[in-house]
Amino acid sequence: MKSLSKYISDLYISKRWFLLLGACVILLFLAYFVHFLYQPVLAFTGFVLLLTFVDYALLFFFKGGMNAVRIMSPRFSIGDENLVTLSLSNSFPFKIKGALIEELPFQFQERNFHLAVAIGYRSRETVTYKLRPLSRGEFGFGNLLCYASSPIGFVQRRFKTAEPVVVKVYPSYQQLRRYQLLAVSGNTLSGVKKIRRVGHSLEFEKIKDYVQGDDVRTINWKATARSSNLMVNTFTDARQQQIYCLIDKGRNMKMPFEGMTLLDHSINASLALLNVALLKQDKAGLITFSDKVNDIIAADRRPNQLHRILDTLYKQQTQFKESDYEAVWSTVHRGITQRSLVLLFTNFETYSSLERQLPFLKKIAQRHLTCVVFFQNTLLKEIHESTPDNIEGIYIKTIADQFDLEKRLIVKELRRHGVLSILTTPQTLTIDIINKYLELKARQMV
Numbered sequence: 001m002k003s004l005s006k007y008i009s010d011l012y013i014s015k016r017w018f019l020l021l022g023a024c025v026i027l028l029f030l031a032y033f034v035h036f037l038y039q040p041v042l043a044f045t046g047f048v049l050l051l052t053f054v055d056y057a058l059l060f061f062f063k064g065g066m067n068a069v070r071i072m073s074p075r076f077s078i079g080d081e082n083l084v085t086l087s088l089s090n091s092f093p094f095k096i097k098g099a100l101i102e103e104l105p106f107q108f109q110e111r112n113f114h115l116a117v118a119i120g121y122r123s124r125e126t127v128t129y130k131l132r133p134l135s136r137g138e139f140g141f142g143n144l145l146c147y148a149s150s151p152i153g154f155v156q157r158r159f160k161t162a163e164p165v166v167v168k169v170y171p172s173y174q175q176l177r178r179y180q181l182l183a184v185s186g187n188t189l190s191g192v193k194k195i196r197r198v199g200h201s202l203e204f205e206k207i208k209d210y211v212q213g214d215d216v217r218t219i220n221w222k223a224t225a226r227s228s229n230l231m232v233n234t235f236t237d238a239r240q241q242q243i244y245c246l247i248d249k250g251r252n253m254k255m256p257f258e259g260m261t262l263l264d265h266s267i268n269a270s271l272a273l274l275n276v277a278l279l280k281q282d283k284a285g286l287i288t289f290s291d292k293v294n295d296i297i298a299a300d301r302r303p304n305q306l307h308r309i310l311d312t313l314y315k316q317q318t319q320f321k322e323s324d325y326e327a328v329w330s331t332v333h334r335g336i337t338q339r340s341l342v343l344l345f346t347n348f349e350t351y352s353s354l355e356r357q358l359p360f361l362k363k364i365a366q367r368h369l370t371c372v373v374f375f376q377n378t379l380l381k382e383i384h385e386s387t388p389d390n391i392e393g394i395y396i397k398t399i400a401d402q403f404d405l406e407k408r409l410i411v412k413e414l415r416r417h418g419v420l421s422i423l424t425t426p427q428t429l430t431i432d433i434i435n436k437y438l439e440l441k442a443r444q445m446v
Contacts, residue, residue: 007060010158012147017154020048055152064092066119066148068100070162076139077174079260079268081130086144086162088127090119096148099156100127103142103164107135133169134259136267136314140166171313172268179272179434180279207231242285242299242340243277243437244368245270246332249290249316250323252347255375257426262375265426266345267313269373272430273343273437274309280441285340286312291321293331299340325360332364341440342368343433347375351406354413362417369445371420373433378425380404 024045031038071085090096100115108131119125133139144162149155207223210230223231247270253263274284278301285299286309295312297305323346332342342364348354364370383400386393407423414421424432 011056011060012156012158014149014153014156017048017052020154024048051152052154055150055154058092058094058150058152059148059155059157062092064090066090066092066096066098066146066157066159066161068144068146068159068161070141070144070165072167074167075173076131076133076167076169077172078133078136078169078264079172080174081132084129084131086115086127086129087124088117088119088146089124090148091122092148092150093121094150095120096150097153098149099147101145101147102129103144104131105139105141105167107133107137107139134264136169136171136264136316138166139169140164168314170310171264171271173271173310175268175272175430176275179276179430206234208234240301241282242336242338243274243282244285244287244299244332244336244340244342245274246328246342246344247286247288247316248323248344248346249288249294249319250346251318251320252323252349252353253345254318254320255347257375257378260426261318262347262426263316263318265429266373267316269430269433270343270345271310271313273433275306276434276437278306284309285336287328287331288312288316289323289328289331290319291324293327296331296335298335323357325357329360329363332368336368340368341437342370343373344370345373348372348410349377349403349406351409351413354410358413358417361414361419365417365419369420369440371422371436372414373422373424373429374410375429376407376423376425377403 024041027037027041028045031041067089069087071087073082076082086100086102088098088100095118097118098116100117102113102115104110104113115127115129117125117127141162142164143160146159146161147156148159149157207220208231210219210232214232218232218234220231220233247263247266249263253261253266255262257265270286274286277284281301283299283301284305286295286297287293288295295316297308297312336342344361348357361370361372380400380403383397384404386397388394388397411421411423420436422432422436
């Protein structure tokens with residue numbers, strides 16, 4: 001019984017067959033009034049039914065089938081285009097046309113995803129498409145349904161291929177390749193400003209022979225006197241400095257921007273920054289918090305440090321609670337004994353929200369080089385730059401101007417207490433924080 005069910009359950013009728021059947025019904029109705037049409041219409045209807053049985057036999061009784069394999073990375077990168085390749089094969093002794101229906105993860109909310117394909121006689125084809133996930137976590141793919149039809153095209157046979165699979169969506173690891181060039185070369189990427197170095201780093205590297213282009217101020221006269229050639233001192237950037245990213249997971253980081261929350265943008269930027277810091281021979285560390293401190297990764301340069309950070313960032317979720325900065329200050333005070341660069345990713349919408357946390361930020365800044373990263377509200381910025389044409393628009397623009405003023409007051413207040421700040425948009429967040437890190441390195445503040 002089970003073997004017989006496949007000949008029925010996988011059978012699907014095409015639109016072409018229904019259209020022809022409808023035409024046959026209409027012609028038979030006309031033949032009732034025009035008698036000489038009856039025999040030709042009856043023959044045409046029989047011919048359609050005969051082709052239907054032939055088409056059914058080609059798909060269900062001939063040896064062959066349609067197979068598909070889904071090829072993709074076991075990890076997806078959030079906010080980036082991830083490539084999925086479908087490898088299709090046709091083992092029927094004739095050319096087939098097909099429709100592919102991919103059971104995408106529910107997070108994409110795509111309910112009508114299908115692709116049309118044509119595969120030659122006993123050959124293979126590949127189809128590709130891209131997915132851009134906007135949240136982290138596990139994404140479950142279902143079956144890949146293939147609907148094959150013969151050259152006749154009256155019926156279709158369904159094949160269930162590409163078994164269900166679960167893919168984990170991680171923080172944006174694809175952008176690491178784009179920004180790691182900043183650490184291994186002197187070139188700058190588009191949007192990254194070049195910072196003039198001030199003097200030399202304090203770390204001596206080695207003495208080498210003078211070559212044309214070396215700074216004459218670095219000539220080592222004692223070494224030159226002992227040899228017959230000019231010798232110069234070379235210096236390197238200060239290394240083994242501690243860089244910590246503190247990520248706020250409170251309710252103020254739930255605000256969405258281009259489908260992703262501010263927390264997701266902060267996680268992507270933190271990962272890119274810490275990767276650059278490791279390549280610059282500095283130590284990378286991480287602290288996440290909301291109403292309490294959740295995860296702590298001590299600053300280190302071990303080979304697997306970036307993987308530890310990536311696995312920790314993967315599981316972070318926004319919590320609808322007020323962030324406890326006192327607990328953060330206590331953790332930093334007890335756990336980070338060496339002076340470090342501390343970048344705090346948070347979001348202050350009003351000046352009063354900063355005032356509540358300012359005492360703890362000042363305490364952290366007393367022992368560490370502290371930089372607060374918070375976000376511009378791009379919607380309010382558009383309203384602020386617009387010209388209203390009615391009373392309601394004037395009121396809305398006045399409120400937007402007030403919020404914009406408070407953002408600038410927050411920057412001014414932080415600067416007054418010796419706390420660095422970066423007021424940025426989620427689009428330029430990664431570029432801005434890497435800029436700031438390279439600037440502080442060039443100025444020997446890190």
